[in-house]
Amino acid sequence: MAHIDQVLGPADDTVTFFQPRAMVYVTMLWVIAAVWVVSLGLHILVRLAVGDTLSGDDVVTYLEIALIVPVVTAAGILLMAWKRLGWLHSSMHGLDFAATGRKPVHLPWAGVATVALRHRGPFTELVVTPVAPDFATPGDGPGRAPRMRKRGGEVSYLVDVGLMSPGPDVLLAELHRRLPTKV
Structure with a gap:
């Protein structure tokens, strides 16, 4: 009598597809950054439209926020989905x-x-x-x-x-x- 693996064929024919974490992170980073920068730009335009002025400190703060928030947000999302x-x-x-x-x-x-x-x-x-x-x-x-x-x-x-x-x-x-x- 033949063993079941001999009848079914080799068990090592599995092809695996997966999502590389680095690719997921970079893609999320660019999408989040694009949405975030547009949101900040609209916020700045609203401030300027109501007559508020931006100081040098405001510009630096907005640049820091534009750079930091997408990186941290993408990292947080990736950590939550790490094994999933x-x-x-x-x-x-x-x-x-x-x-x-x-x-x-x-x-x-x-x-x-x-x-x-x-x-x-x-x-x-x-x-x-x-x-x-x-x-x-x-x-x-x-x-x-x-x-x-x-x-x-x-x-x-x-x-x-x-x-x-x-x-x-x-x-x-x-x-x-x-x-x-x-x-």
Whole structure:
């Protein structure tokens, strides 16, 4: 009688996609900095519009705030999500994934109806639609319930993949390579 691993094949065929912390931090830093600088600029314009004048000390204070707040905010957010960044494992056993801060989900390949990307850049999301909702098995562990989108009778799972390494296009190609062809 054959051992189960001999029947199923090698167990080391897993391809892992993850979000590098440095990339997440730098992206958050630029987004937070852009929003923060625009907010400070509007605050300064409002002060000037009501007739207030800015002293040299005010300018230095605004520059310090513009530089420090985004760095500290991005670091704080990253520390809160340190062990909960999104990931995806593709293996012969199926698809395992978790969005940032969410519980993991396991879906066997026979239970995957479609996979697709939506949005662009760092905001790219993977939309995984199971054949039926009962094919997906949410895992235990910390985090909120998996991100889901319900349209009509169809349930889809959403995973943030815009910052995943090696990248959303490579991830989608890997998933399409493993998906069974439907006749």
